[in-house]
Amino acid sequence: MGSLKYLELSENELVTSAGWETISDYLQSPNFALKELHLGRNNINDDIVVALTSALSHNKTLEKLDLYDCTDEDDNELITERGWEAVSTLVCNKTSIMDTYNSNHTLHGLGDLDIDDDDDNGINQMNLPDDLKSYLDLNKNKDKAEVARQKILQTHFSDNDTTNMQELLGMELEIMPATISWIGRPTHDVWSGMNMSGLSTMYNLMRRLPDFFDTGAAKKKSATKRKSV
């Protein structure tokens, strides 16, 4: 593992896209160990962000990538929806459950650390899509298995998406208990809203597989109890 943990190259306006592209090569170097890379206030556009995010797809060290205030001479934002979409895909690739599982669960900061924490390092000024903010928040959790679980549940087992629920229902019965346990696994912030998707999925599963949860037996039992009283 390399020694360099912090690299700041902010405000070097003479560097153009061709120069910044070389940074993405560095991000893929085998001993790369950076935790923070500051590239704010530079001429970084969507193409560069796409290259950077592609280079970071298997990275497990970089926590902060400062892309704050990348604007042109007329103060127009150089990173648009396309660039943020690439970051969003980096931290939560929705193509398949495995792609979501293999997404980057480390990166959690895109703002400028010099900006007061109340504004989350300026991230509120950056017009990030809401889903990206939500994924970055999830990535702050040190339990990366839990981060992956939350992303999978939110992305593939939301109330509106029943496709994957069907897949779940077709699962072999032997592995179903482990799956149910994984879905409903309690976390520290179980009622904070972030884990609600797990409970929602569990509810949907119970609705579709009532026999599996033995709800009939429970009803019979309570009915017998009532009779005997």
Add this chain to the structure above:
Amino acid sequence: MDLGISFNQIGIEGILGTFALASLLSNMSSLKTLELVDISQDEFNNNPNIITSQGWVSFFIALHDSNLKLERLVFSHNRINNEGIQLLVPLLSRWDH
């Protein structure tokens, strides 16, 4: 060991200054932090001591044989250009070995 040379005009003649600094740094394997912030700006275009883009290119070339093992490099607000960044990137990878 940490070294911060920021908000300054270190070179009397720009490039010569960067060469001198690079030679010094090449023998500083215990250096962990290097901060070179805002030392080549010239807001009023009348400063003869600024480090130009070519000066930084020379600086990075001079560092190629260094045994630096930095943990933190701050290199903001300078006149580095594409050639400079293209020389810096392989340096970073080499320092990581």
